Amino acid sequence: MNSVTLLGSKRVHKCSHSLIILRRLCNHPFDGDGFEFIEEPLKKLGSDYDSTVDERLHVNEDWGFKQKQFSLRKGFLETVKLDAKRVLEVLRQDGPGLDARLVLGELHVRPSGLLVREVLFGILKNINCQNKTRCAKLAYKFFVWCSQQEGYQHTVNAYHLVMSIYAECEEFKALWRLVDEMIEKGLPATARTFNILIRTCGEAGLAKNLVERFIKSKTFNFRPFKHSYNAILHGLLVLNQYKLIEWVYQQMLLDGFPSDILTYNIVMYAKYRLGKLDQFHRLLDEMGRNGFSPDFHTFNILLHVLGKGDKPLAALNLLNHMREMGIEPTVLHFTTLIDGLSRAGNLDACKYFFDEMIKNECRPDVVAYTVMITGYVVAGEIEKALEMYQDMISREQVPNVFTYNSIIRGLCMAGKFDEACSMLKEMETKGCSPNSVVYNTLASCLRNAGKTADAHEVIRQMTEKVKHADIHSRFKGHKA
Numbered sequence: 001m002n003s004v005t006l007l008g009s010k011r012v013h014k015c016s017h018s019l020i021i022l023r024r025l026c027n028h029p030f031d032g033d034g035f036e037f038i039e040e041p042l043k044k045l046g047s048d049y050d051s052t053v054d055e056r057l058h059v060n061e062d063w064g065f066k067q068k069q070f071s072l073r074k075g076f077l078e079t080v081k082l083d084a085k086r087v088l089e090v091l092r093q094d095g096p097g098l099d100a101r102l103v104l105g106e107l108h109v110r111p112s113g114l115l116v117r118e119v120l121f122g123i124l125k126n127i128n129c130q131n132k133t134r135c136a137k138l139a140y141k142f143f144v145w146c147s148q149q150e151g152y153q154h155t156v157n158a159y160h161l162v163m164s165i166y167a168e169c170e171e172f173k174a175l176w177r178l179v180d181e182m183i184e185k186g187l188p189a190t191a192r193t194f195n196i197l198i199r200t201c202g203e204a205g206l207a208k209n210l211v212e213r214f215i216k217s218k219t220f221n222f223r224p225f226k227h228s229y230n231a232i233l234h235g236l237l238v239l240n241q242y243k244l245i246e247w248v249y250q251q252m253l254l255d256g257f258p259s260d261i262l263t264y265n266i267v268m269y270a271k272y273r274l275g276k277l278d279q280f281h282r283l284l285d286e287m288g289r290n291g292f293s294p295d296f297h298t299f300n301i302l303l304h305v306l307g308k309g310d311k312p313l314a315a316l317n318l319l320n321h322m323r324e325m326g327i328e329p330t331v332l333h334f335t336t337l338i339d340g341l342s343r344a345g346n347l348d349a350c351k352y353f354f355d356e357m358i359k360n361e362c363r364p365d366v367v368a369y370t371v372m373i374t375g376y377v378v379a380g381e382i383e384k385a386l387e388m389y390q391d392m393i394s395r396e397q398v399p400n401v402f403t404y405n406s407i408i409r410g411l412c413m414a415g416k417f418d419e420a421c422s423m424l425k426e427m428e429t430k431g432c433s434p435n436s437v438v439y440n441t442l443a444s445c446l447r448n449a450g451k452t453a454d455a456h457e458v459i460r461q462m463t464e465k466v467k468h469a470d471i472h473s474r475f476k477g478h479k480a
Contacts, residue, residue, distance in 0.1 A: 041332060042265060042297055043238050083109045084118035091123075091138045100138070101145050111146040113155055120161040127168045136169040156187050163196045172200055188221030189214070191231040198235050207244055211236075215251065229257050233266045245270040259290070265297045272301060296327060300336050307340020312349035315341075331357065335368045342375030350375055364395070370403045377410035385410050399430070405438045412445030417454070420445070424458075436462060 086107055094100035109115070119142055127135045143162050147154055159182045166175040179197065183189060194214055201210050211232055214220050222231040229252040236245045249267050252259075259267075264287050271280040287294070294302070299322050306315040315337050319329050334357040341349045354372055357364060369392040376385035389407055392399065399407075404427050411420035420442055427434050439462035446455035 041300060042269060043234075077114075080112070080114050081118060083107075083115055084122060087115070087119050087142065088122050091119075091142060094138060094141065100141060104142075104145055111149045111152040113158070116143075116146055116154070116158050117161065120158070120165065124161065124165050124168065127165065132169040133171075136166055136171045136174065139165045140174070154187075156182070156190060156193075159187065160192050160196060163193070167196055167200050175200060183217075183219050188219050189217060190221045190223060191225060191235060194220075194232060195235045195238060198239055198241070207236075207241060208247065211244065211248055215248075215255075226260055226262070227257055229255075230260070230262050230266075233263065237266050237269070240273075242270040242273045246274070259286075261287075261292050261295050261298070264292060265295070265301065268298075269301055272305070293325060296330075299327060299329075300333055303333055303337040304340045307337045307342075308344055310341065310344035310346050310349075312341060312346065312352070315353070329360065329362070331362045331365055331368055334362060335365075335371055338368065338375075339371045342371060342378070345379070347375055347379055347381070364392075364397070366392070366397050366400050366403060369397055370400070370406060373403060373410075374406040377406050377413070380413060382410040382414040382416075399432065401427075401432055401435055401438060404432060404434070405441055408438060409441050409445065412442065412449070415449070417446060417449065417451060421454070421458075434462075434465075 087104065087109060090100050090103045090107065093103075120139060123135050123139050123142075139162055143154070143158070146152055146158075159178060163175055163178055166172070166178065175197070179189065179193065182193075194210075197210055198207060201207055214232055215228065217228075220228050220231070222228040225231040225234065229248065232248055233245055233252075236242075236248065245267060249263070249270075252263075264283055268280055268283045271277075271283065287298075299318070302318060303315060306312075306318060319333070319337075322329055322333070334353055338350045338353050341347075341353070350372060354364065354368070357368070369388060372388050373385045373392075376382070376388060385407065389399070389403070392403070404423060408420045408423050411417070411423060424434060424438065424442060427438070439458055443455045443458040443462075446452075446458065
C-alpha cells in the first residue's frame with residue numbers, strides 16, 4: 001500500500017496493466033531448450049564493474065586512470081610491460097639453482113597495480129595441464145614478494161587474479177586461505193570473489209554452505225548490485241545454478257529484503273529453466289503489483305516464451321507494446337524471438353521477423369544470421385540456408401564457427417559432401433579455425449554415408465591440429 005502511495009496510482013496502474021498484457025500473451029506450455037539469448041545478457045550484468053575483464057583490459061583503478069589517459073602515457077605503459085616480461089623471465093628460471101625472490105630484488109623493479117596485473121595475468125593465460133602446480137607456486141611467490149616491497153599494497157583485483165590462478169590450478173585450499181587473508185587485511189569480498197569461489201565448489205556440493213557464508217558476511221561488498229542477495233543470485237545465474245537460485249530467493253524473502261527488477265528477472269528466468277511456468281507467471285504478476293515495469297531483459301525472456309510457443313501474433317503485439325513503453329526492440333530481442341520460433345518450426349514467422357528487424361533499421365549480426373541458417377538446416381531447406389549465408393556475406397557479416405558448423409551439417413544432410421569439405425577449407429582461409437564440434441560433425445556425417453576413408457581423413461586433420469595446438473601451448477608456456 002505504501003508503494004502505491006509513493007509511486008502514484010497512475011504509474012502502478014500502468015505497470016499492472018502492462019504485466020496483465022504480458023501475462024496473457026505468454027500463457028502457454030514450453031520446454032526447456034534454447035535459452036542462450038536470454039541468458040547471456042543477464043549474465044553480463046555488472047561485468048564492467050568487477051570482473052577479470054577489467055584485469056585483461058589493464059584498467060588501473062588503483063591510480064584512478066581512465067583508458068584515454070593511458071594513451072597519453074604510452075612510454076610508461078611500455079616500461080611496465082617490459083618490466084613484466086623481465087619478471088616473468090625470472091620466475092620461469094626459479095628452481096633449486098635460482099631463488100626468484102633474490103633476483104627480483106636485483107632487477108630494481110617497483111611493484112605497482114599495473115605491473116602486478118601484467119605478471120599475474122601472464123601466468124594465468126599460460127596455465128596448462130602440465131604446469132599447474134608450478135604456476136600456482138610462482139604466482140604466490142611473486143604475490144608475496146610484492147607485498148613485502150615498501151610503498152605497495154595489494155588491491156582486491158590483485159587477490160582476485162591469484163584466486164583465479166589457484167582455481168585454474170585446482171589449488172582449492174590455498175584459494176580459501178587467500179580469501180581469509182584478504183578479509184583479515186580489511187579488503188572487501190565482492191561479487192567477483194563470490195563468482196570465483198562458487199565456480200570451485202559448485203561441483204563439490206559445497207555451494208549452499210558458501211552462499212550462507214556470504215549472506216552472513218559483513219565484509220561482502222555487493223557493488224554494483226543493490227544488495228548482497230542480488231550479487232549472489234547473479235553469481236549463481238552465471239553458473240546455471242537454478243535450484244540454488246530458488247533457495248537463495250527464499251532466504252532473501254525471509255530476511256525481509258525487497259525484490260527489484262534484477263531480482264525478478266533472475267528468479268523468473270530460473271523458474272523458466274526449471275519448467276515452473278505457474279510460478280513464472282505469479283512472479284510476473286507480482287512485478288506489476290509492486291510497481292515494476294518490464295525492462296530490456298524481462299522483454300527478452302517473454303519474447304522467447306512466445307517464440308517457443310509459436311505465437312507470432314502475440315509476439316508482434318509484444319514488440320509494439322515495448323515501443324509504447326519506450327523500449328525500442330534491438331537485434332537481440334528479434335534474435336531471441338526468431339530463435340524461439342525456429343525451435344517451434346515456424347520458419348515463415350522467422351523470416352517475417354527477420355525482415356521486420358531490417359525494416360526497423362536493426363542490422364542483423366552474425367548471431368541473427370546463424371539462427372536463421374540453423375533453422376533452415378534443421379528443416380532440411382539447405383538452399384534457403386545457403387541464400388541466407390550469401391546474404392550474410394554480402395552485408396559484410398563475418399561467419400563464425402557456429403555458422404560454418406550449421407552450413408556443413410546442412411550440406412551433409414543434402415548429400416553434398418564435397419561442398420561440405422570445401423566449406424571446411426574455406427573456414428581456414430577466412431581465418432575461422434574449426435573446432436572439434438565442426439570436425440566431428442563432418443566426420444560423423446561422412447561415416448554415416450559410408451565414406452569411411454574421408455571421415456578418417458577429417459579425424460586425422462583434427463588430431464594434427466590438436467597436437468599442433470598442444471605443442472604451441474607448451475612452447476608458449478616456456479617462452480612467454
